[in-house]
Amino acid sequence: MRLLSWFPALLLVLLVGACAPTLPPPPTPAPPKAPRLELIPASFAQLPGWESERFQGVFQALQRSCAKLSSKPEWAAPCRAAQGAERDPKAYFESWFKPWLVQDNGVTEGLFTGYYEAELKASRVQKHADQVPLLGLPADLISADLSLFDSSLKGKRIEGRLEKNRLVPYYSRAEIEGGRNTAAPILAWADAVDAHILSIQGSGRLMFEDGLVHRLGFAASNGQSFKGIGKILKEKGKIPEGGDASMPGIERWLRANPQEGRRLMAENPRYIFFRKIEGEGPVGSLGVALTPERSLAVDPAFITLGTPVFLSTRLAGGQNFQRLMMAQDTGSAIKGVIRGDIFFGTGAQAYEKAGRQKESGRYWLLLPRDVVPENALRQ
Numbered sequence: 001m002r003l004l005s006w007f008p009a010l011l012l013v014l015l016v017g018a019c020a021p022t023l024p025p026p027p028t029p030a031p032p033k034a035p036r037l038e039l040i041p042a043s044f045a046q047l048p049g050w051e052s053e054r055f056q057g058v059f060q061a062l063q064r065s066c067a068k069l070s071s072k073p074e075w076a077a078p079c080r081a082a083q084g085a086e087r088d089p090k091a092y093f094e095s096w097f098k099p100w101l102v103q104d105n106g107v108t109e110g111l112f113t114g115y116y117e118a119e120l121k122a123s124r125v126q127k128h129a130d131q132v133p134l135l136g137l138p139a140d141l142i143s144a145d146l147s148l149f150d151s152s153l154k155g156k157r158i159e160g161r162l163e164k165n166r167l168v169p170y171y172s173r174a175e176i177e178g179g180r181n182t183a184a185p186i187l188a189w190a191d192a193v194d195a196h197i198l199s200i201q202g203s204g205r206l207m208f209e210d211g212l213v214h215r216l217g218f219a220a221s222n223g224q225s226f227k228g229i230g231k232i233l234k235e236k237g238k239i240p241e242g243g244d245a246s247m248p249g250i251e252r253w254l255r256a257n258p259q260e261g262r263r264l265m266a267e268n269p270r271y272i273f274f275r276k277i278e279g280e281g282p283v284g285s286l287g288v289a290l291t292p293e294r295s296l297a298v299d300p301a302f303i304t305l306g307t308p309v310f311l312s313t314r315l316a317g318g319q320n321f322q323r324l325m326m327a328q329d330t331g332s333a334i335k336g337v338i339r340g341d342i343f344f345g346t347g348a349q350a351y352e353k354a355g356r357q358k359e360s361g362r363y364w365l366l367l368p369r370d371v372v373p374e375n376a377l378r379q
Contacts, residue, residue: 061291112311136274154301202272232268286327296309
């Protein structure tokens with residue numbers, strides 16, 4: 001009988017379990033909404049900081065945009081009127097444009113970071129093991145505009161190479177830096193950390209030992225996904241919670257840990273190829289020279305390059321940054337309806353500003369007054 005002494009207890013457990021209510025499964029989380037550009041009509045009086053805007057340098061940036069936009073009928077008259085409008089810039093914009101608040105599925109706030117034109121020491125031949133090559137456009141790189149095949153894929157491209165008459169992904173950063181023959185010319189040699197920062201910024205000035213200065217600009221990418229070195233360092237526990245994740249802080253860590261830094265930088269699959277820039281620069285994706293603190297990188301899938309954009313955000317130190325910008329550039333990490341990258345200029349001061357910029361904000365498109373965009377929402 002002792003062998004069966006556990007049976008009443010077991011029977012009780014089974015009976016209680018059978019009487020317990022069955023809990024419904026947890027609700028399936030709703031899938032994230034696809035990004036959607038929505039434009040709300042606004043007035044200039046609703047633009048924070050519009051009355052205090054001084055417009056320094058904005059007409060230079062506007063005229064550069066007009067060089068690319070004036071062939072469009074809706075832009076012809078505003079671009080002609082911009083000649084000589086510097087005398088009363090506020091009246092010019094209020095006469096020729098209408099502001100539209102940008103939102104994404106009802107959300108009007110987004111992220112605004114910064115970038116700059118790097119300056120770095122370079123040599124024409126490799127001088128030491130810490131240097132890596134800065135590569136020009138490879139002869140075997142194929143870039144395809146997918147909108148030519150499907151109009152719904154506007155702004156989408158792929159890069160690859162041919163392998164036995166098949167288009168396959170191009171080599172990753174690790175493969176390229178590991179010595180894979182990419183059929184790309186070597187433009188110069190630079191310190192590995194400097195070269196990585198240059199690839200993130202997309203343009204830079206090379207300072208050679210003989211005093212010559214050459215400017216490089218973005219030519220193409222290998223089409224691989226982008227993974228920021230800051231994110232990689234956080235995932236590996238190299239930057240503690242609350243640590244300095246700004247670009248200056250990341251650079252200090254990379255220089256203090258050169259071997260491990262090289263290995264972790266290679267975990268970003270994306271690689272940038274460069275071209276030599278003659279004349280003014282740096283040159284953005286619109287094909288015009290950028291203007292410090294007036295040029296903005298945006299996602300061209302949602303914002304047409306060349307468009308005036310009134311931005312309201314803050315600088316890293318908390319100061320308001322409310323000014324008219326021109327959408328003149330793009331970036332591999334600049335994705336989304338409300339997402340921008342402020343061009344701060346060239347050199348150390350611009351680097352400090354850009355490297356710490358990471359603030360929320362919102363913006364308004366300034367479209368020619370007679371344009372009613374297809375994404376407009378009624379009020």
